[in-house]
Amino acid sequence: MALWLTRFGSLEARGLVHTVWNGGKRKTRSRAEREWACSECRKAGAVEPWRRRCLSGVAGRSGIDGYWFSPREESTRESRVASGSHDDGRHVEMRASPRTDIDALAGEDFADSLDDGGLTGTDTILDESSNEASPENDQESLWERFEQSSEDAFVHRRTDSVSDQDVELDDTQAKQGHAVSVASCNAELLQIDYKSLLSKAINTRDMDLVARCLLAAERADDTVFIASISQETFSEVLSILEPANNIDMLVTTHVELSPHMEKLFGLAPMQKVAWEYAQLFDRIVKLRRTAGIALTFEDFNTLLRSARDIGHKGLAIRAWYALLAAGHLPTVQSWNYYMGTALFDRVHGRTSGHKMRIIPFNLQARKAGNLSPEYASYRVGKYGVQHVISRTFNQMLQDGVDANEESYRIVMTAAAREGEIGIVKTILRKVWGVDVDAIMEGATNGEALVPKQIPANSDKYPTDQLLFTIAHAFSINNNIPAALRLVDFVARHYNLTIFQDTWAQLFEWTFVLANPRSGGSKVNRQGQLPLQSPLDVWNTITGEPYCVKPTMGMYSRLIQNLHKRNLTPLMMEKMEEGLQLHLEHIAKCRKLWRYLKRKVNMLQRRGMQPDLAASINRLRQEHDHAELLRKRNRFWLKRWVRLLLATMRTRSSHDTSGAFALRHIPSFLWRFESWAPSTVRYDTVGGIIEIKLRSEEQIAAFQQNLVAMAVKQQALLKTAPKLVGEAWMRSIQPRATRRMRRRVRGDVARGESAVPRGQSKESGEVVERTEVVPGERGGNEAVRWELGRAIV
Structure with missing residues (x-):
């Protein structure tokens, strides 16, 4: 029954379930019962008196107009769940939050002023008419009001109303429950001579030691030392702390890991890593501002670039407001970092995957007013990714900033993720002279197939990243043949190298499109490729003239395809x-x-x-x-x-x-x-x-060897702990399997002590011993392995 109540969020649906459950008898609620509110909600003032319909014992409150949580509560709750917080969001005050996120409220005045804007200095290649949508019911209207002008805030240029409190790089959501290990770091790691070690850390570009020096100065309240750091040195500090220099490998690996694999390996979710990194930047920037030193233009660009790399749009929008309030004029690279943050927001987390594929099922889910976590980064239509980036791009051109190759790549990716493949073709034709339709039709006219001659030193000259963008744009739109032909065409005419990530992208989406979808309608088979397509692409990219060395991820997808074909x-x-x-x-x-x-x-x-x-x-x-x-x-x-x-x-x-x-x-x-x-x-x-x-004895010996090796590794690494990211790679922690637990419980039940394989009980020298201790949940045995002792 509780599951039904949780699933049906509106009050009317709960009443219907109650009627069915009680044989058609409905209970008439008095006005006092209808307006009853729990003490915590009444104290917090979370709902108006006429909305107080809290139910004791149910996870959540009825909310507004059928919402299980109010829109603002639901946004806070989803962000907490995505970041790994245990808070279920039931008791959250409905008060106006500071403008720290793209999804925050913005005024209608400057939204209207941007509606009249268009492209200047070049032809209009973005059509926003398809993004306008009117609400169909009250719930959608309420959600529209909640999110109205949220992306207009993304291109906000008004600096006269921005105060120091507005540009302070504080992380509101981090204060609401996101556990940050850096904030509660080990005090022993900060007991160092930070004044002499900072220069050595910068010379060796050691991120962890740089962070320890600055946080040690913060702990000692040494604002004089922080103020004495030169502008060039502090800019170098921020560049050392950039995510691209420290967690790029971890981010790349997370993309190929399923949620089950992350849990099995004991990895921290990518959302948690992003929040911790943002909090680290927050503390260091605040430390610098407390010392009375303003950030430079290069510092703001570093913050924007870091926010893009970790997919943290809140950090980007606060850094953008601070940049404008400081009187700096954004360059094309600043605009690119800013637009890139909207494009890659939360795409590295566990909810990312193949949800951006353009099929009716995904598009319908991405149009919902209250998006589920797996679709939250890929909203389509009004206030979607294309809507945000197109308006930001138009604003950049209106400010007199010329777009470069990266700017066009961002616009192409945003348009492709909403199925606007015509915009992608238009950009390729107008910017680089690549006529997609003529190439796909096999035109024999030489002029139609020759792209524009662009100087190699031009900022619009194609790079290998353009090849990846083309592969991604046409692949998610179910057109692998066009992606393969265009990548080869652009690479040959501009003498570009096709790197492994581009081939991996093509092969991944070939594998996805070759998998048969459920359902017999033609809509479900949109973009369906033959089952042998992955093997054909494999033979093409691994043979002459490309000779690509496959990765383990490519092998895994090919073997899954061969399994479906019984080869x-x-x-x-x-x-x-x-x-x-x-x-x-x-x-x-x-x-x-x-x-x-x-x-x-x-x-x-x-x-x-x-x-x-x-x-x-x-x-x-x-x-x-x-x-x-x-x-x-x-x-x-x-x-x-x-x-x-x-x-x-x-x-x-x-x-x-x-x-x-x-x-x-x-x-x-x-x-x-x-x-x-x-x-x-x-x-x-x-x-x-x-x-x-293998026998049970061999399995036990093998597992004990693995645990013993993990114990040694853990003991060795404890001698040199890290301040940042110590909990991100928890896979080094040794863990006992269920077979080992059963074996040890059996030995203890028989009155024997579990001794490592090869250890004589008569020798009297026991290196490791086991004990049975009560577990934290349900009375089960909790397992923890330590150096010199194994506690089971």
Whole structure:
């Protein structure tokens, strides 16, 4: 019953459920009951008296006009859930929040003034008429009023009404419950001689030591030292702290990880990483402003670029207001960073994926007034991504700033994500002379196929990023053939190199479009490619003249496609190639660990001075990322083996001689023993074959070795802790499996002490021991492994 009440948010729907549940008898509520409100809501003044319809015991309140949460509460609640907060948003004051987000309210006056604006100095290539929409009901009208002019605030140029309080880079949402580890950092890491170490940290470009020096000065309230830092030095500090220099590898890896894999590996969500990084910038900028020193134009550009890289639009809009209030005139690069933030807002989180694909199902979900988290970054129509960026682009041209190649790429991407492929074609034709229709029709006219001759030193000269934009724009619009042909055409005529990320983008969307969708209507089959398309594209990009080296992600998608086609022999061949790539990565991971271990041991002999300990931060970051990739690859290898065994259900009927099932498969499983299940079963013509690859004792010994190795790694890394990002890569924490828990519980129940494999009980020397302690939830056993002792 509670699930039904949660699902049906309006008061009328709850009344209908109550009627059905009670056999048609409806209870008449008195006016006092209808206007009742809980004490916390009455104290907070969260709803008007005529709206007070709180229900005790139900997660949430009835809200406004059928909303389970009011629009402003729902926005706060979604942001908290997306960032990993445990707060369910039930008790939030409905008061006007400061303008710290693109979705904040803005005045109608300057919204009307921007409606009359158009492109100046060039032809109009953006059509905004399709973005206007009128509300169909009261709920949509209320949501329109809540979000009205939100993106107009994105291009707000009025600086006379902006005060110091408005431009203060405070993070309101971070104060509402986002846990930031930097704010509660270990005080021991800040007990350093920051005055002498800051210059060394800048010379070595050590991000963690730079942050420790500045926060140590903040902890000591040394505003004199902060004010003594020159403008050039502080600008260098912000550039060292940029996300592109520190978490770029982590962001790239998160894109290929599913939510299940993130939870399995113990990774912090990308949304949490973005908030922590924004909070770090917030504290450092406030520290500088408290010392009475204003930020330079380069500092504001660094903040805008950082907000774009981490997908944090709130940080970008506050930095933009501060830039305008300081009297700076934005350059084309500033505008690009600003528009790019609207384009990449929250796209690195777990809710991003293939939701931007232009199909009716996705478009309908992206038009809803109150978007679900997985579609929140891809709103279409009014106040959508294209609407925001097109108006910002027009405002940039009105201010006399000429667009460059990156500006056009941003506009192309925004238009493509809303299905406006005509705008993409228009930009390609007017800016670079690439006639998409003529190329796709196979025109023989030489003039129609020759692009514009642009000087190599021009800011509009194409780059390899344009190739990625073209691949992305046409792929999400279900046109892989056009994407392949245009990428090749532009690369040949402008002598550009097609990098691996562009090929990976093309192959990923080929795999997506080749997967058969459910439903028999033609709408569900829009852009559907033949099932053999991924293999055709694979053979094209890996052969001459491209000779692309595939990544593990590309191997994973190809093997999944071969599984759907039941091509078992070819699947085995590609698994062998993927295994060799994984083994190469294992060798790299072990090499990094040896270097890191040697460095830490050397620093321990020298006393672990902070300036010396900081020299291993970059090496540790590379090792942590390599370890994460190793675990991801291991996860994929296990999945491949299971997919291979699944194909034997169909393959067995064609294997009349039995040679494939009796000879090739067992030999293959022996090579994949480390990634195969303990007991393997698959079908043959005569029945079922079962192979037991390892015993329970071997499994226990292997898992204990893994835990012992993780304990050693954890102990070694504790000698050189990090201030920023220590909790982002929690995969280094050792964790016991369910089999190990059961084994230890059985030993303890029999009165035995669990001893590591190979350790004699009679020797009296127990390096590790186990204890059973009550767990935190439900009385289960909580598992924690530490150096010298394992607590189960």
